[in-house]
Amino acid sequence: MLYIPLRLSPIAVALCLAASPTQAVELEPQIITGNPLGNRESAAPSSVLEGDQLLQQQHASLGETLNRQPGVASTWFGPGASRPVIRGLDGDRIRILRNGVGALDASSLSYDHAVPLDPVTVERVEIIRGPAALLYGGNAIGGVINTFDNRIPDSPIEGIHGAGELRYGGADTTRSSAGKLEAGNGTFALHLDANSRQFNDLRIPGYAQSAKVRDPDAPGSRHRLANSDGRQDGGAIGGSYNWEHGYTGLSYSRYDSNYGSVAEPGVRLDMKQDHYAFTSQLRDLTGPFTSVKVDAGYTDYEHREIEEGEVHTTFRNKGYEARVEARHQPLGPLEGVVGAQVSRNEFSALGEEAFVPHTDTDSLALFMLEQWQASERLKLSLGARMEHTRVDPDAKGNATFADADSASSFNAFSLSSGAVYQLDPIWSLAANLGYTERAPTFYELYANGAHVATGAYEVGDPSLTKEKAISTDLALRFDNGTHKGSVGVFYSHFRNYIGLIGTGNVREGHDHDHDHEDDDHDHSGFPEYQYQGVRARFYGIEAQDRWQLAENRLGSFALELSGDYTRAKNLDNGQPLPRIAPLRLNSGLVWELERWQARIDVQHAASQHRKPENETSTAGYTTLGASVGYRFDVGQSQWLAFVRGENLTDQTVRYASSILRDIAPAPGRSVEVGLRTTF
Template sequence: MRHLPLRLSPLAAALWLASPLSQAVELQPQVITANPLGNSELAAPSTVLDGDDLTLQQKGSLGQTLNNQPGVASTWFGPGASRPVIRGLDGDRIRILRNGVGALDASSLSYDHAVPLDPATVERIEIVRGPAALLYGGNAIGGVVNSFDNRIPTSPIDGIHGAGELRYGGADTTRSSAGKLEAGDGRFALHLDANSRQFNDLRIPGYARSSKVRDADEPGSKHRLENSDGRQDGGALGGSYHWDHGYAGLSYSRYDSNYGSVAEPGVRLDMQQDHYGFASELRDLDGPFSSVKVDLGYTDYQHRELESGEVHTTFKNKGYEARVEARHQPLGPVEGVIGAQVSRNEFSALGEEAFVPQTDTNSLALFMLEQWQATERLNLSLGGRLEHTRVEPDSKGSERFAEADRSSSFTAASLSSGAVYELTPVWSLAATLGYTERAPTFYELYANGAHVATGTYEVGDPNLSKEKAISSDLALRFDNGTHKGSVGVFYSHFRNYIGLLASGNLREGHDHDHDHGDEEHDHDHDHDHGGDVPEYLYHGVRARFYGIEAQDRWQLAQNRYGSFALELSGDYTRAKNLDTGEDLPRIAPLRLNSGLLWELDRWQARVDVQHASAQHKKPANETSTDAYTTLGASVGYRFDIGQSQWLAFVRGENLTDQTVRYSSSILRDIAPAPGRSVEVGLRTTF
């Protein structure tokens, strides 16, 4: 894996990425998401995706782009919507950030709501697996995905530089283009970017519906996933001013998309998001703090759910998040940062499918992280966070939300400790232990209505208490020049895991005739019960999550025929409801990945084999998924034209055209993953 040296200017970074692979230098990235102190050796398990790796793994959605990373699965709601799942945890337990600040949307509310982000605009993605609530709040109890786009340039820029990318192909016949331009005089820096993507209905092997729910008389669509086409467009303008000891900048970005809901023929989602950002850093300060960093984001988001062209429901979410981090002067061997974070979130849903009331959520948090180089070999970290959240619903006179007229307040505390011990120059041991609390969300508290996207009637509980978890990680890491990787185990015990659990009752559902393909139940309930749908209650239970993750990059050989390497990874997660003894739903099975890499001068190529076992460990009212093995391959060639550097690539996926159904997807029985596909692309930097 090639890691981008993060202290380079955008020009130097662009030239480094475009340089021949034989000249590349292996550098350790700074995973600032997990540690604002900038240390590269972290106790928390983390992954960085950038450079060629990000280019060749990029898909149309964030969830699919990250789907093959260790411990990360996808909620897969067709090519239009897909969110990351980390170690079996999804929704509000995974914090999705842009440049370190939360971008408000509605993606955690429902699986059919897309994350308003095109990975084509992203320069780097950092993933922290396991609790990162210490720095980013209780809703990072499962992990953090942080994307960086340099829309506020954080380093000075000299001259005019840019990049562009074109792609065509894939199982949904994607046509995409993206470009960016950056200019500066060493003080002022300007950033412009734009992107556009269109895609058709997805090609799939066989029937969309699995044999478990397929009706022999009406088997449904074959070879195409109906109503899965869409488009997404975006752009941004940003700028910053730099001086010797810091910078300050502003940005504005727009995201616009329209895509079909694969669960509901004829239903489309029309989404817009405007985001305003401010960032500044003051370095080399005198006094108690050596540096101060400020980030602020304001977001105005809405999406409309259209049926036959008519608006049926409008979701709106607007608000801001601001955070400040101050790094104090070293206290002997101890370095540290203290910070504060404040946010406001105004959510409303208007229309017949509005199953949650209008709600305002305010939170204020204080946090600190200290790191102590105890000995030459032992590095220790300790931190804490205190967060107060107030959730204020407004029923607007609706009888359905009558119980939602009283606000709820929560004070959540989190503690985290970590250690990295160097056993030998090759081997090291990393461990974390943390206690995390998460305040319930407005929909867990106040939901009351038919949720068409999931084919359920969801009922919140205004009396829910905080979600509490004790989590630990233990990993053995190694790097001897030939092998570089880690083997680790994780364990989380929840005292009050807020699950959406079936009550066994039926409730009157939506009055339109939708076919939701409810994979949470083995029967198709849409019409059997006169429009009735099963009732699901948000309820706190004891739960346990545990598993193993491993990865290794093995440098096989380096000779006149090129450089050969083998990348191996695997992960396995188990999750149980300890109150009932049942397995929790939508957990990815054992997954094994292998990739053979070859590099020679300007050429690079790889062949990937991915295997997932069958998933039979599930609740009784949920369907299982079959095992699958897929084959992928890619080849790339670098060349120069004048002062610009180019990468042309071809990527094939699922080349044996296997039927793949993700157990982490709520639509596993009606929306399989893409079939055989080939995509070509061209990327340039100048």
């Protein structure tokens, strides 16, 4: 499902003009995540997903929704949990934001922990590929995913507007509904939304287990991915006060889900999150600053891992994050912003499978970004960030975490520079060079226990030092009206890359009883993996193009092409790093005629044999998808009915970026129908 932006977004404009399709309105998106100065041309490799694009790509999880974006893969832990991977980097190296503020969940700790966000609530997604640590901290050393939901309206609303959507189908037989209502008098604005989704066990081609691990005498489930069903429910209320030179507002949202862990038969995850947000912006100021923006959020997150009706482990994360950005008056040719950010997380894990101690993490940062229009063709940018992080563990008397006896403090520094050079009206070059430091997380420092979801006994290292990286990328961009896209390369060299490295040892697991005859994991012994600092190298290529083929009485035809390739290597032992997506190529033929729209998509992924010795390879695949939609009006409301089919040739798809590649394939053939409206 998808909420339809009710302000001037492309999809809203298209719906409003459905009765007169010969008219056209084109709005150029501005990416504010990578550049708060709001300039259209940013040096950072970034992209926006909204409107029709977001509708066509939207799935139940954020990872699957973004999986076909250049440079973005998915951790895929079944339909209940999937987090984005950017250029081979995942976990705590990718920051997921809500309206510019951290989500503060536990999804970076473990692949089975879902991001507590249903893409149905999202109106716009901004993706920064590569280091964005300058503005958002060392945890953004690999990139940023920023989602926007308008739960605090940032512009005036006149009258009453709404949107709603129903969906049914898919490989997991999704039944979903969503609605939102916005009302205002030009000064006060109110936002209400609610959504609900239920899904069954996922249909898959063949066996859940791959031939590499399947026991011929006990082959396991076939055509269904066992224990992959679940539900997601959520809602929010928010409001704002708008005036000529700014706005201020508050919101409260609730997320509640329950889904099965496909790695552990009989285990379910029950997740709840309460999130409170505040934002305010003052514009057109006099004095040293022309505008000031404040964003703050407080989160109370909990999820329980339940087996046979009993709670075995409970994870909690309470915390806040606040940031202020102030745009200063031009200093000669320089335009820029300065800002500060503060955050606190109180994390605890209680129960038999708790493999990390209670930990409080505090951070304080100062940052700046300056931009200089050096000439009519050349634009330069330079920024810096200083960040102090304190990680304070408390074993609470648990002997397992005896080494977690003292706090660790880190001072991280990041520096970045960028340039955009307009070669001519069609072609431009964008280049970036950055140095980034990231403080290790509490689980990299203090983990000590069996992590059943990953099938490993994870051991942290309290003596770990900062992760350091030098990164650069170069992109050639083009737009001649017929073709619009870019081709770029990137390279990152890490000193002290904190990886989870196998030691070759086997450690005792948890000793509580399990009555599952087909349990995929042996809880009595786990291979030991230790967080270690190694030298590492990442490099690759990304490309995309939208080719306007023709526009005549038969309709408008366009071809969308994209691809990416990433290679990553542990320079200390010479082996490839794990869970790196292979070469991927995407193509989509798009057709529009009056009220009709349709597309055919082909995605190809090569086999992935570059992996560490203790990992398995994945086979290549090619999938086919198609969709068709029809717009119509009923009174003063605009409607869209659509049908979407995916993996229509029913190919077995196993993501190299998923730790469950050998026991949890991606969905098989699916067909989904939907109906949405705005008024």
